[in-house]
Amino acid sequence: MPELPEVETIANGVHQRIHGQTIRSVWTSNKPQTFKSPPDEIIELLTGSRVERVHRVGKTIVVDLARRGKFSQFLVHLGMTGRLLVSTPDTPVPPHTHAILTLSSGKELRFVDARRFGRLSVAEPGTKYEGPGAEPLTIPLEDFIALFRNRKTPVKAALLNQSLLHGVGNIYADEALFHAGIRPTRHAGRLSRAELSRLHTALMKVLTEAIKLGGSSVSDYVDADGVAGFFQLHHHVYSRTSEPCRICGTPIKRIVIGGRSTHYCPTCQR
């Protein structure tokens, strides 16, 4: 499942390839699961619109559109297996393609999704999509601290709560807690100011580093002839159960919090 850095990488890559172009026509598969807004509504809003900007909000790819001075937004949630591909029309259309936007350059933006957990929609007219929670890359420290106040859940569960911070997934929650030296089972509301400050810094650091790493491999995700699959980070704890901690050598432990597998170093994280 793509997390915030992967979604940002894809949004930036698509932006570079299609911004400034006009959407000439739209084809949809009409598969009911894929479309959170009625396909007819999407087709009506997109056709003839100019792509002003493609960016990320939480884990959603947001395409800002303008047509005759009117602003609208096309929203793409990749789900588990969703992909956005910028293709030439002569590239064979892959199986499980659910939408094709034909652009003024002649290229096509295709949405491909084998498992169909991805969602396509348009924002409510006259509104800007803001997502459910705060943005982890820009939230000021005081607001970050306030999110955790009086919370009785484990800090790991609070980090994954999309209505608090949107876009933080399992990998980066585990990695941020490792870098902050905080055990994932700790009660969120009992963390000290200093600990929350370390967590704030650590979260931004792991997300920013992953985005930097993704930037160099963006064509793997958005160019139609590219290789599928996301970049592999040099994780410290995530998915390293029983392997030695990179700092102290203690075997990494795996537990389950809120139904999600959680990895930590029992020595480095207190």
Ligand SMILES: [Zn+2]
């Ligand atoms: Zn350690």
